[in-house]
Structures are given as C-alpha cells and as structure tokens.
Amino acid sequence: MARLNVNPTRMVLTSLKNRLRVAVKGHKMLKDKRDELMKQFLELARENKALREQVEALIGDVYSNFVIASAVMSSEVLEEALMYPKQGVTIEVGRKNVMSVDVPVFDFKTTTDDTANIYPYGFANTSAELDNAIENLSNIFPELLKLAAVEKEVQLLAAEIEKTRRRVNALEYVMIPQLEETIKYIQMKLDENERGNQTRLMKVKDMMVKEAIEEKQQFTKDAFDYYVNK
Amino acid sequence: MYKIGVIGDKQSVQGFKAVGLNVFDCNKAEEAKRTLHKIADDNYAIIYVTESLYDEIKEFIYEYNEERLPAIIPIPGMQGSLGIGIGNIKKAVEKAVGADILFGND
Numbered sequence A: 001m002a003r004l005n006v007n008p009t010r011m012v013l014t015s016l017k018n019r020l021r022v023a024v025k026g027h028k029m030l031k032d033k034r035d036e037l038m039k040q041f042l043e044l045a046r047e048n049k050a051l052r053e054q055v056e057a058l059i060g061d062v063y064s065n066f067v068i069a070s071a072v073m074s075s076e077v078l079e080e081a082l083m084y085p086k087q088g089v090t091i092e093v094g095r096k097n098v099m100s101v102d103v104p105v106f107d108f109k110t111t112t113d114d115t116a117n118i119y120p121y122g123f124a125n126t127s128a129e130l131d132n133a134i135e136n137l138s139n140i141f142p143e144l145l146k147l148a149a150v151e152k153e154v155q156l157l158a159a160e161i162e163k164t165r166r167r168v169n170a171l172e173y174v175m176i177p178q179l180e181e182t183i184k185y186i187q188m189k190l191d192e193n194e195r196g197n198q199t200r201l202m203k204v205k206d207m208m209v210k211e212a213i214e215e216k217q218q219f220t221k222d223a224f225d226y227y228v229n230k
Numbered sequence B: 001m002y003k004i005g006v007i008g009d010k011q012s013v014q015g016f017k018a019v020g021l022n023v024f025d026c027n028k029a030e031e032a033k034r035t036l037h038k039i040a041d042d043n044y045a046i047i048y049v050t051e052s053l054y055d056e057i058k059e060f061i062y063e064y065n066e067e068r069l070p071a072i073i074p075i076p077g078m079q080g081s082l083g084i085g086i087g088n089i090k091k092a093v094e095k096a097v098g099a100d101i102l103f104g105n106d
Helices: A010-072 A075-081 A128-229 B010-018 B029-040 B051-056 B058-062 B084-097
Strands: A089-098 A101-110 B003-008 B022-025 B044-050 B071-075
Touching: A010 A075, A010 A128, A010 B010, A010 B071, A010 B084, A089 A128, A089 B003, A089 B044, A101 A128, A101 B044, A128 B010, A128 B044, A128 B071, A128 B084, B003 B010, B003 B029, B003 B051, B010 B022, B010 B044, B022 B029, B029 B044, B029 B051, B029 B058, B044 B051, B051 B058, B051 B071, B051 B084, B071 B084
Parallel strands: B003 B022, B003 B044, B044 B071
Antiparallel strands: A089 A101
16 A cells, blocks of 8 residues: 655654544444445335335236226227316425435325315216226325335435445545555654664764773873873 | 426326326337426426336436435336336445345345
8 A cells, every 4th residue: 555645754743643533533433324324225225125016016906997998988088088187286395314315205285185086087978997097096196105205215325325335445445554554654764763863873972982082091191101201 | 396297108107197197298218308307307306207218218317316306216107017116226225235135036
C-alpha cells in the first residue's frame, strides 16, 4: 500500500493521527449502519417477494375476468362502458425515515366511498363478468399500492446499502491502511533522525574530551620541559 | 396531491380506468418512453407499467430507480407474469448484498 506523500514532521504526524482516529470511528459507524440497513433490507425484500407473488396471482384473476367479459361483450361496448370512470383515486405521499434513507409512504383516497357504486356504466348493456372484473380489481388495489411502496423502498435501500458498502470498503482497505503506513513511516523517520542526532552529539563529545586531554598533556609536557631546562 | 398512472397495451390496462387510475395506452416502446417521461415530471407518485413494455424500456426506467418519486412498478400484462417484477427484487438483493441469497434455491 502506497503511503501518502507528506513531509515527515511532527506536525504532520499529529494531524495524520487525528485523521486516522476519525477514519476508524467513521468506519465503525458506517459498518453499523450497513449492518442495520442490511437487516431491514432483507426483511423487506422477503416481504416484497411474497407480496409480488400474491399481487401477480390476483391480477391474473382480474385479467381472466376481463377476458371473459370481453368475450361476452363486443369490444366497442366494453370500451364505451369503461370510457368515463366514476371512481377517482388520489394519493398522499408521506415520508418515512429508514436509517436516513428518505422513503415515500403512500396513502390513497378514493372519490367514491361506496364500493357498490364504482361502476361507470349502466347495467343494461354490460355483462356481469365485467362487474366482477372491476370489483376484483378495486379489491386488490390496496395490495397494488402496498406493492408499489415496498418495491420503491427496496430499491432505495438497495442503492443506499451499495453506497454505504463502498464507503466502508474504501475506508477499510484504502484510507486506514494508507494512514497507518504513513504514520509508521513518519515515526520511523523521526526515530532515525533522533538516533542520528544522538550519535552526532556523542561524536562531538568524544572529540571535545580528546581535545581537552591533549591540551592537558601538552600543558604537563611544557611544564616538565620548563623545569628540566631551567 | 399525487396521481397514479398506468402504462400498457390497451387490452391489459383498460380495466384500471374503471377503478380511477389514469391510463395511458401505448403499444410501442418509443411511445411508452415518451409518455413515461411526460408523466414522471407531472405529479405522478406511482406509475404501473406492464411487464412487456417495462422490459423494452427498462434502461430508461432505471434512471428513476434512485429518485424518491415516482415509483415505477412493473405489473403483469394480459399475457401473464413474465417474471420481471421478481427479477427486479432479485437484482436489488444482488446489488445490496453482493450475492443472491433470497432466491438461491429457486
């Protein structure tokens, strides 16, 4: 792992140590976030799968009702019957916070409350199969809505998990080793400097002591000569 | 106040009109793409798309995947389920977990 390109000084060392501390803390928190997201996501994905299977089966039934209806009635009459809807649906979108992911919550309102009164046509020209089909469809509508909400949540959570996982990995395998390596490098460099300094001092001291001794010897020798020649 | 839209071939989606959804019948991918683009910016919170069309314009739909709204949801068309909806869940699991652990046994 390549180390960062910095000057090996004490100040850089301190700031790097701070960065490492933050990175480690952030890594731990992101990892927790990822785990919790994953837990919720898996539950949700299971629910989503079950719900989708259920809705698909129900819609299949509705379609078969429609097929029967269109077999009994001519397509023009069918189309005419469905041309002007009586029932209207609007939805309110709330928000829900799942581990800081902003997830929409759907709440629907129908304009006609009476479920017996949703048929947008007179009963004279249409067949009972069409009534069935529409009734079934309006019955599964809440499920359909729930499916939409759950599926959207799954998509959003999946995206968030992917993002979080990338961040965790980047911290774990790039950022933190890099910082650690750089810190080690600076520490070794500083230690080396320290040792160099120590040796230099010892050397200087040796030289000074040697000089002093020589001076002293010289002095003694001079004194000796002086008395001998006197 | 948001609306719900349905995009699909006429046969499949005509019934949804009766229960109060806004129906757009499209037969071609190009048409569906245009419609989707138009209504996605227009206060639609949920847009149901029949699977056969969904499959044809999925690249386009994935752009909305990470947006909060609208939720674009595949529903089976007249021809029955094509497994695209389930496939989407599977893909989401793979994206999140890195491996398919929910559907592994299917």
